[in-house]
Amino acid sequence: MVDKIAEVMKRVRESTPLVQCITNYVTVNDVANILICFGASPAMVEVRGEVEEFAAAISALYINLGTLTGEQKEAAIAAARRATELGKPVVLDPVACGAISRKMDVIDRLLECSRIAVIKGNTGEIKSLAGYSGKMRGMDSVDEGEDLPEACRTLAERLNTVVVATGKTDVVTDGRRTCLVDNGTPLFGAITGSGCMAGALVAAAAAVESDLFAASTAAMAAMGVAGEMAAELAGPTTPGTFRVRLFDAVYALTGEEVAKRCRIRLV
Amino acid sequence: MVDKIAEVMKRVRESTPLVQCITNYVTVNDVANILICFGASPAMVEVRGEVEEFAAAISALYINLGTLTGEQKEAAIAAARRATELGKPVVLDPVACGAISRKMDVIDRLLECSRIAVIKGNTGEIKSLAGYSGKMRGMDSVDEGEDLPEACRTLAERLNTVVVATGKTDVVTDGRRTCLVDNGTPLFGAITGSGCMAGALVAAAAAVESDLFAASTAAMAAMGVAGEMAAELAGPTTPGTFRVRLFDAVYALTGEEVAKRCRIRLV
Amino acid sequence: MVDKIAEVMKRVRESTPLVQCITNYVTVNDVANILICFGASPAMVEVRGEVEEFAAAISALYINLGTLTGEQKEAAIAAARRATELGKPVVLDPVACGAISRKMDVIDRLLECSRIAVIKGNTGEIKSLAGYSGKMRGMDSVDEGEDLPEACRTLAERLNTVVVATGKTDVVTDGRRTCLVDNGTPLFGAITGSGCMAGALVAAAAAVESDLFAASTAAMAAMGVAGEMAAELAGPTTPGTFRVRLFDAVYALTGEEVAKRCRIRLV
Numbered sequence: 001m002v003d004k005i006a007e008v009m010k011r012v013r014e015s016t017p018l019v020q021c022i023t024n025y026v027t028v029n030d031v032a033n034i035l036i037c038f039g040a041s042p043a044m045v046e047v048r049g050e051v052e053e054f055a056a057a058i059s060a061l062y063i064n065l066g067t068l069t070g071e072q073k074e075a076a077i078a079a080a081r082r083a084t085e086l087g088k089p090v091v092l093d094p095v096a097c098g099a100i101s102r103k104m105d106v107i108d109r110l111l112e113c114s115r116i117a118v119i120k121g122n123t124g125e126i127k128s129l130a131g132y133s134g135k136m137r138g139m140d141s142v143d144e145g146e147d148l149p150e151a152c153r154t155l156a157e158r159l160n161t162v163v164v165a166t167g168k169t170d171v172v173t174d175g176r177r178t179c180l181v182d183n184g185t186p187l188f189g190a191i192t193g194s195g196c197m198a199g200a201l202v203a204a205a206a207a208v209e210s211d212l213f214a215a216s217t218a219a220m221a222a223m224g225v226a227g228e229m230a231a232e233l234a235g236p237t238t239p240g241t242f243r244v245r246l247f248d249a250v251y252a253l254t255g256e257e258v259a260k261r262c263r264i265r266l267v
Numbered sequence: 268m269v270d271k272i273a274e275v276m277k278r279v280r281e282s283t284p285l286v287q288c289i290t291n292y293v294t295v296n297d298v299a300n301i302l303i304c305f306g307a308s309p310a311m312v313e314v315r316g317e318v319e320e321f322a323a324a325i326s327a328l329y330i331n332l333g334t335l336t337g338e339q340k341e342a343a344i345a346a347a348r349r350a351t352e353l354g355k356p357v358v359l360d361p362v363a364c365g366a367i368s369r370k371m372d373v374i375d376r377l378l379e380c381s382r383i384a385v386i387k388g389n390t391g392e393i394k395s396l397a398g399y400s401g402k403m404r405g406m407d408s409v410d411e412g413e414d415l416p417e418a419c420r421t422l423a424e425r426l427n428t429v430v431v432a433t434g435k436t437d438v439v440t441d442g443r444r445t446c447l448v449d450n451g452t453p454l455f456g457a458i459t460g461s462g463c464m465a466g467a468l469v470a471a472a473a474a475v476e477s478d479l480f481a482a483s484t485a486a487m488a489a490m491g492v493a494g495e496m497a498a499e500l501a502g503p504t505t506p507g508t509f510r511v512r513l514f515d516a517v518y519a520l521t522g523e524e525v526a527k528r529c530r531i532r533l534v
Numbered sequence: 535m536v537d538k539i540a541e542v543m544k545r546v547r548e549s550t551p552l553v554q555c556i557t558n559y560v561t562v563n564d565v566a567n568i569l570i571c572f573g574a575s576p577a578m579v580e581v582r583g584e585v586e587e588f589a590a591a592i593s594a595l596y597i598n599l600g601t602l603t604g605e606q607k608e609a610a611i612a613a614a615r616r617a618t619e620l621g622k623p624v625v626l627d628p629v630a631c632g633a634i635s636r637k638m639d640v641i642d643r644l645l646e647c648s649r650i651a652v653i654k655g656n657t658g659e660i661k662s663l664a665g666y667s668g669k670m671r672g673m674d675s676v677d678e679g680e681d682l683p684e685a686c687r688t689l690a691e692r693l694n695t696v697v698v699a700t701g702k703t704d705v706v707t708d709g710r711r712t713c714l715v716d717n718g719t720p721l722f723g724a725i726t727g728s729g730c731m732a733g734a735l736v737a738a739a740a741a742v743e744s745d746l747f748a749a750s751t752a753a754m755a756a757m758g759v760a761g762e763m764a765a766e767l768a769g770p771t772t773p774g775t776f777r778v779r780l781f782d783a784v785y786a787l788t789g790e791e792v793a794k795r796c797r798i799r800l801v
Contacts, residue, residue, distance in 0.1 A: 016671075018671060025559045028559060028560050029561060029564070029726065032560050032726040033725055033726055033777075036724060036725065037724070037773060037774075041671065041672050041674055042672075043672035043673050044560050044600070044601050045630075046601060047601070047636065050634045053634060053636075054634055057633065057672060058672070069603075071603055071604060244774040244775055244778055245775075247773050248771070248773065248774040251724065251771060251772070251773050252771045252772075
């Protein structure tokens with residue numbers, strides 16, 4: 001697994017995969033910048049009349065439901081359908097799906113018309129999707145998550161997808177294999193966008209690695225280690241500085257460093 | 268008043284109020300991050316089909332007219348109506364209302380269907396709303412503002428609301444009580460979003476303190492003192508660095524510090 | 535030319551031109567902040583029902599096709615038409631026009647109803663517009679650009695406009711005069727938004743200088759020199775820090791400094 005991380009990162013940096021993003025406008029700039037720092041090429045293409053033509057060029061599609069407008073919703077459905085037809089991985093970030101029923105409606109439509117390669121959400125979102133009682137408070141999960149690995153596996157099996165649940169410990173599973181990633185920093189919770197950025201990195205990794213369990217684990221480990229390095233440079237009480245350093249850390253990050261510092265347990 | 272500031276800040280940090288924002292996409296990321304740094308939980312929920320369901324969960328609603336799309340406009344009206352029905356404070360930032368007549372139309376509709384708890388604008392916006400000749404230049408006020416306290420009181424009385432006018436000296440009034448807040452830094456004028464961020468902090472304070480005059484004053488004092496601290500760290504000619512330090516400053520800010528450094532005069 | 539740069543910058547700082555922007559929501563915050571740092575006043579006004587009234591107040595209009603929504607598209611066309619009627623310069627950033635045909639449709643409509651003062655794009659975009667085979671990959675140009683000056687001149691003559699093509703070396707031409715600007719830093723490629731920010735500065739310069747060739751050259755030289763200064767402060771592997779320092783650098787930049795450090799060749 002650890003060897004695979006360095007390999008995935010190397011491949012992203014060498015091939016500069018084009019990652020189309022249909023994402024919320026709160027953190028869209030962070031998502032674009034983190035993709036560049038990771039070695040990918042972001043393309044925020046999200047108008048109905050553009051996505052189908054554009055699908056041929058992309059390597060992966062990242063859909064984030066954060067502030068999904070009506071126009072984005074139609075574009076997301078068309079883009080996901082076309083990406084599926086072309087065999088390109090679609091990564092879904094089901095923001096606030098446990099708190100707002102319209103999000104669930106959009107997810108249902110996406111699942112009907114496309115194949116979702118990876119679903120990445122916070123604990124509350126993933127548990128809600130899995131049919132467990134996932135406790136949400138607005139955008140945030142306030143769930144303890146003791147039954148999280150089980151919920152992730154249930155969801156992964158039901159939808160035949162990889163599931164990534166973020167939290168103090170991240171869970172990654174394809175239903176068969178499950179691992180826990182213990183990297184990260186409390187400062188991720190002191191900024192908006194850390195979940196969105198992690199999801200975008202999963203899409204970049206999925207663009208270059210067909211084993212989506214390995215790709216997702218690599219992305220989450222990279223994000224977690226970069227967060228730790230940024231937090232060390234920034235200090236514990238400085239979310240503004242931390243955010244700046246996070247981009248620096250992802251940009252300078254090597255696969256070897258991630259392999260050395262990552263704390264991954266197969267369970 | 269000074270004791271109240273520390274108390275309001277403490278309550279925000281302890282209760283993490285959920286502040287729904289329907290705001291411009293220019294500074295939306297700053298607004299989300301400053302709310303987190305202040306101790307609140309931001310939720311940018313602004314689609315017509317989401318706001319009514321979501322209203323039950325929120326503690327306050329912040330509406331900013333900056334780049335209000337057609338979709339946001341309908342959502343803002345529905346959200347404000349529902350928040351009013353549920354007794355939750357609505358804070359309005361009437362961006363550019365003196366320069367663009369559509370903004371006034373939206374404000375009229377909001378006032379018809381909801382109760383606005385606090386209106387926070389710059390000098391030109393507040394004077395325009397009050398029926399004084401408020402001088403605007405694009406988004407910015409270029410008004411001297413000598414008659415600003417009077418304009419604020421007029422507006423506060425007419426709409427039965429708290430009015431906050433930002434400028435070199437901020438004015439806060441509920442029509443009966445008026446105070447001037449002298450904190451801040453010229454660097455607020457060297458970045459976009461300082462007004463939006465202040466408005467969001469007012470909403471966070473209004474979520475935990477029913478005396479909206481005290482809540483608004485506390486938020487403005489906190490913002491002003493944090494700005495001064497960030498400017499001291501960043502230096503006078505560095506708006507990029509200042510913006511980063513502003514998040515750090517708000518995150519680390521204590522009520523005691525604000526109480527010590529704030530310069531508030533009841534007039 | 536070098537004297538002119540200092541003069542253009544001085545005029546922007548003294549007159550604070552109001553630059554209306556209809557731009558993508560990925561980098562809109564950067565665009566607003568860089569305009570403030572340069573001495574201009576940004577106004578993101580982009581709703582159909584607002585742009586015509588607002589046109590009287592502006593000094594220049596910047597249109598960027600990055601994530602153009604349906605609503606923005608109609609507003610852009612109406613705003614460009616009205617700005618043309620009022621004799622105000624319109625600067626167009628034809629993002630991804632070589633990769634997505636809807637962008638070309640929008641450009642055609644803009645050219646029909648308005649006069650475009652300056653078109654600023656990357657190598658692939660400008661070559662695509664000029665009818666050369668411009669190689670795009672998503673949002674990015676991957677074109678070598680040996681025939682770029684010729685393509686720029688062809689386009690400038692055909693549309694009777696100034697053309698700015700960004701790349702390792704920037705090209706500026708009005709069809710008659712052509713110059714190359716050799717300033718800049720590889721870190722511009724490590725962040726999103728450097729092209730958008732450059733386009734906005736061109737609009738600010740065009741607002742105060744009727745020789746649009748000189749105005750565009752001044753803006754590109756200023757952006758390039760500021761980038762170099764920011765890169766020196768930030769170090770070569772730190773795009774997050776670089777971005778922060780870029781705002782600081784533009785804010786502190788003097789015309790004299792740009793005149794001293796710029797590397798401009800008339801060809």
